[in-house]
Amino acid sequence: MNLLFRLVLTAVAVFVLAYFLPGVDLTGNQFVTALIVAVVLAVLNLLVKPILVILTLPITVVTLGLFLLIINALIVLLADKLIDGFTVNSIWTAILFSILLSILQSILHSILKEDKK
Secondary structure, three states: OOHEEEEEEHHHHHHHHHHOOEEEEEOOOOOHHHHHHHHHHHHHHHHHHHHHHHHHHHHHHHHHOHHHHHHHHHHHHHHHHHOOOEEEEHHHHHHHHHHHHHHHHHHHHHHHHHHOO
C-alpha cells in the first residue's frame, strides 16, 4: 500500500511540474501519463541508477556528489525516450525537473506524514 501511495504522490508531483515547468510536457490523458512516468521512473531508479552510480563513482567523488544530478537527469531523459506522452526538451530542463521533483516529493511526503500522526 505504501508503494502505491508513493507512486500516486510522485505522479501528482510530475503532473504539477509538467504544468508549471516549461520544457516538460504531458500529452493525452495527463494524469494517467504522469502515473506511467512515476512507475517508469521508479523502475529506472531501481534497476538502472545503481549501475550508473557504480560506473561513475570516481567522477562522482571528484565532483563531491554533484554528478548525481546528471545521473538523475539522464534517468529522466531515458524515461522521456521510453514514454510517448512525456517529453523533456533538454538536459538542463531534465536537471531542473529532477531537482524540483525531489523537492516536491519531500514536501508532499512530509505533509502527508504529519497528517497521519
